[in-house]
Amino acid sequence: MEFSVESWAPEYGSSLNVSSSEDAEDLADATVERELDNWAPIDPGPATRPDEIAFIDGIQRIDARIWIHENGISTPAVCVSMAAGATVCAPGTAITTGIRVARSLVAPAASTAGPIGTRHATYEFVPAQDETPEATYLAIHGRRTELEVGVARSVSCGLIVFDGPLRGYRDPQGVGYIKTHHKVYLPQAVRAVLGDLADGQRTPLFFLSGGQARGRWSWYLRLPGPRVHPMSGIVRLELPGTGTAAEAVQRAEYVSACLPQFASEPHKESRAPQNLYPISGIERELRRRLGDAHLLERALRIAAGHGT
């Protein structure tokens, strides 16, 4: 396979934020725990610390944009490094574990792309539907989710918190943890409850269904921290949509009591309090594991035959 490395790439070295898969078509049933008239902030139970809690996260970085040349036609593609891992917290220890690193050449399935071997790493071919940015992102996203699910399966914990939506992970230990809100799912009548949440309080449960993803139990929780605007510190959580509402409420109580103690502080974490300490720790470790971007880019140029 003949290719060359684009010398000017705007995303070079960037972490490339893939928009979350919150589905616009999701429908929320906000009456599963309380009637809409009774919606009000719910006080947390006493803070609990699970024996073991795992946090799963993944990151990706574009190492280079390349052109694949075949028969005089050039097709754009990207070389991406991705990593996923878990932090398992037990009283007194927080251990980063199960780290998986993947390097992918994301190119349209129709191209003749194959894996690229360099001095430092091999970029496996990951086909994208076409050459549009959206398709490329989806392909990257899919590969990263695979990694994260793989990591989740490698840890045995009663509570596994995913940084992001559950994305089809159905095991009962899983909890989705969503920091960015592209959409507010609550009916207009009860949205004001979000602003009324005090530190550690949660909203009643609601059930999401109807979109591409399967049904999930969900609720909002406010993490302790400075309140700059009404949505400061608010995160949304997801549970797999299995079992009864009562079981889900019990689980939600438990999760809501566990998470606030992992909330970060602004002077240590720019995305405080939502970016939990274990997650910021693992992100740092994962970035390290991605390796040096300059080194990898040079390796790619050498592999392309026009670098030293």
Place this chain on the structure above:
Amino acid sequence: MAIQTVGRVLGTDDSTPLEFWVAVANGQHLQLDDIIALDRILPTGDKVAIYGIVGQVRARHEGARFDSDVFLIADGVLPADVSEAAQIQVTRVVPETFVPPLPGAEVRKAVDEERDEALDMTDVEHRLPAGLTRDGQPVVLDLEFIDGTKGAHVNISGISGVATKTSYATFLLYSLFNSGVLGAAATNTKGLIFNVKGEDLLFLDHRNTRLDEDERARYALLGLEAGPFRSMRVLAPPRKGDPNATPATGARTRGVRPLYWTVAQFCEQGLLPFLFADAEDERQQYTIVVQSVTAQLQRCARQSHTSDGAVRIDGRTARTFSQLVTIICDKLLPEDPDEDADPQWTGRSIYTGTINAFVRRLSSAERHVAHLIRADIDDAETHAIDLDSQQVTVVDLHMLHDRAKRFVVGVVLRQAFEAKEAAGTAEPLQFVVLDELNKYAPRDSSSPIKEILLDVAERGRSLGMILIGAQQTASEVERRVVSNSAVRVVGRLDAAEAGREQYGFLPAVQRQRATILKPGSMFVSQPRLPVPVLLEFPFPAWATRVAEADLGGERSDQPADPFDGLT
């Protein structure tokens, strides 16, 4: 034995042929003073072995950015790893291809033969046991750097009271005499020790009753048998006012000879300048007077032909130092104010004020040295100071005033040095142990004693006179005396002192550690190794005070309590 890898050379700090860092592997540890080894295969296929000593160790959290992250990490909230790393100071590179060790290279602890390689002890022919490393392994010095073959002299620094300076000096002496390193010459090799403080060194020939089996075993590790010095004599100044010149030594009574000079020896050997050895004296005018008087005294002594040690000066007899002082004063300051002083005695064109200064100092010295210079004892001439009758001669100075100490040290050293000069051969060696060098060879002035010490330091190597000198602060000692010492030893130092340039041979970490060294341990810097090694030496097998001495059948002439029996 399987080679144990303790870590790998890390790549986040520079790795150099002289210094590099090692990341310590999980489940392993390295501590200060551990000795390590690693190999590097060059592109040519040649193997370079690199040896070193752990100079510093550090541990830190990887993944933490803020100091307070440690609480989160300890609570199990933030993930982080503990990384441990050790800084290695390279001791040897074999062969001498100075390449840095490569990051990732496996590092192993150096044991057995490899340890000896690391400390460059494998091809030392004349091995002088010098102490033990902290892991209880012996370290030897190359005798050739002490006996004058390639270098000579030992210099020891350290604050007092932590039992390192004189203890180590005597240990080295014991090792020299008893390890067999000197071969047949050991019997005739002599040690001259100046005892400056207390009665510390007066019982070297007595077993130490506090020596336990563990310490005995440490001697055995060094290949030494624990025991006292076998042959020793003490020279002590006479009691003041005692007409029989009985040596004043306190607890020790056997094997003690009085230490004094007859008036004739004093005059003939020109010892007068040694009375004027204070630091400030050199700047004074009256040194001209000193020279003239010394010359006159020598002349008179040669002409007097008395057999009892007295000197006749122009018809008057000087039998005691006081009489001598009186005669000299009369010569310099005639009773009749109109009469001029004899220019042969004063020197030419000398003001009365200068003469007065000389007389004042001479008179003030009289009180301190009168008991050391005398001809009022029978057979005075037979009491000539003999440094050769026993293997070790201890000259006891501890009861003397500073001026008298300087006088004795200067005169005895000169005698020993002149004897070596006259002998014309380096062997058998003469070792001299002298503490408080800063007093005798101060950095900023000159005196007759300093000249002698400089002579020893600079020419002693070829003459076979080896100085084992010690001082609290090397910064206050004449640079040439210290710099001529091939082996330098540093015990505990005052923090300000440790920062001075005189300790440039200590890397920064060792300087810092020198301020907290415990008694009995010190850094030894020797020419074969670029890095000073922390050594310990066993507890003295000889008594260092009367309470430790196994006096056996020996009884003191005096009861322990002089008032015993009085009512």
